[in-house]
Amino acid sequence: xxxxxxxxxxxxxxxxxxxxxxxxxxxxxxxxxxxxxxxxxxxxxxxxxxxxxxxxxxxxxxxxxxxxxxxxxxxxxxxxxxxxxxxxxxxxxxxxxxxxxxxxxxxxxxxxxxxxxxxxxxx
Amino acid sequence: xxxxxxxxxxxxxxxxxxxxxxxxxxxxxxxxxxxxxxxxxxxxxxxxxxxxxxxxxxxxxxxxxxxxxxxxxxxxxxxxxxxxxxxxxxxxxxxxxxxxxxxxxxxxxxxxxxxxxxxxxxxxxxxxxxxxxxxxxxxxxxxxxxxxxxxxxxxxxxxxxxxxxxxxxxxxxxxxxxxxxxxxxxxxxxxxx
Ligand SMILES: [Zn+2]
Numbered sequence: 001x002x003x004x005x006x007x008x009x010x011x012x013x014x015x016x017x018x019x020x021x022x023x024x025x026x027x028x029x030x031x032x033x034x035x036x037x038x039x040x041x042x043x044x045x046x047x048x049x050x051x052x053x054x055x056x057x058x059x060x061x062x063x064x065x066x067x068x069x070x071x072x073x074x075x076x077x078x079x080x081x082x083x084x085x086x087x088x089x090x091x092x093x094x095x096x097x098x099x100x101x102x103x104x105x106x107x108x109x110x111x112x113x114x115x116x117x118x119x120x121x122x123x
Numbered sequence: 124x125x126x127x128x129x130x131x132x133x134x135x136x137x138x139x140x141x142x143x144x145x146x147x148x149x150x151x152x153x154x155x156x157x158x159x160x161x162x163x164x165x166x167x168x169x170x171x172x173x174x175x176x177x178x179x180x181x182x183x184x185x186x187x188x189x190x191x192x193x194x195x196x197x198x199x200x201x202x203x204x205x206x207x208x209x210x211x212x213x214x215x216x217x218x219x220x221x222x223x224x225x226x227x228x229x230x231x232x233x234x235x236x237x238x239x240x241x242x243x244x245x246x247x248x249x250x251x252x253x254x255x256x257x258x259x260x261x262x263x264x265x266x267x268x269x270x271x272x273x274x275x276x277x278x279x280x281x282x283x284x285x286x287x288x289x290x291x292x293x294x295x296x297x298x299x300x301x302x303x304x305x306x307x308x309x310x311x312x313x314x315x316x
Contacts, residue, residue: 016289018274018289018296021296021299021300021303022268022271024303025249025268025299025303028247030209031209032246051270051271054266054270054280055280059266060261060262062254062261064261064265064269065250065254065261067265067268068249068253068268069248069249069250077271078202079198081270081271082199
C-alpha cells in the first residue's frame with residue numbers, strides 16, 4: 001500500500017510554475033462545478049481562442065472568470081490544450097527532421113564512402 | 124498485499140460487454156490515470172486499498188459512455204474515466220460518513236452543521252473572489268489556468284517579468300493553495316477522527 005498522500009509535501013515541492021497547484025485547481029473545478037446545462041458558458045470559438053490566441057480576447061472582461069466555476073468549460077479548454085500541445089510537438093518534430101536536400105547529401109555521402117575506402121586501401 | 128495493476132483490473136472487463144475497439148484506448152487511459160486514482164482515493168478515503176474496486180466500477184461506466192458516443196482519444200477517455208472514478212470515490216466517502224455518525228439527534232445535528240462537507244459556501248469560488256481583484260492579475264491567472272501558459276509566457280503577454288507577476292499573484296495563489304490543501308486533507312482527517 002502506498003503511504004498516505006502527503007498534500008503539504010506536494011505543495012512544498014511544487015515547481016516554479018505552480019503546476020501542482022493549478023492541476024489541483026483544475027481538478028477541483030471539474031469535481032465541484034459540473035454545469036451540464038452549460039449555463040453562462042463561453043461559446044466554442046471563444047474557448048478555442050482562449051487557448052490558441054488569448055491575445056485576441058479581452059480577458060479583463062469579468063465574464064471570463066466563469067471558467068473558474070465551470071467543469072464543462074474547463075474540460076473544453078483542456079481538450080484544446082491537448083490538441084495545441086500535440087500540434088506543437090508535431091511541428092517541432094518536423095522542424096528537427098533534415099530537409100530533402102540534406103537527406104540527399106547524406107545518401108550521396110554514404111554511397112561514396114565504400115568507394116573512397118577502396119581507393120585508400122589501394123594506395 | 125500489493126494492489127493489482129490497471130492491466131489486471133481492466134481485465135475484469137472480461138465481464139463487461141466491451142467493444143474491441145475501445146480496449147486499447149481505455150487501457151491506456153486507465154493506466155495513465157492510475158497514479159492519480161490511487162492518490163485521489165488516499166486523499167479522500169484515507170488509503171488507496173479500494174482503488175482497484177472503484178476503478179472497475181468507473182471502467183464499466185466509461186464503457187457504457189463510450190458505447191453511446193463517437194470514438195474518443197486516450198486523453199479524453201481518461202477524463203471521462205476519471206470523472207466516473209471521482210464520482211464513485213465521493214459516493215463511498217459520503218456513505219462512510221453517513222454510517223459513522225453516531226449519537227443523539229441533537230449531537231448529530233450539531234455534528235452535521237460543524238462538518239465542512241455539509242456546507243456548500245465553503246467552496247473555493249474564484250469567479251466571485253477574483254471579481255474584485257486587479258484586472259492585470261485576473262488576466263494573468265486566467266492565462267495560467269485557462270491557456271495553461273507558463274508564468275514566463277504569462278509575463279511576456281502581460282508585459283512584466285515572471286518573478287513580478289508571480290509575486291503579484293501570491294495572495295491569490297496562497298488562498299487557492301490553502302483551500303485546496305484543506306479539501307485534500309479533509310478525507311484523511313475525517314477517517315482519523
Ligand atoms: Zn461553462
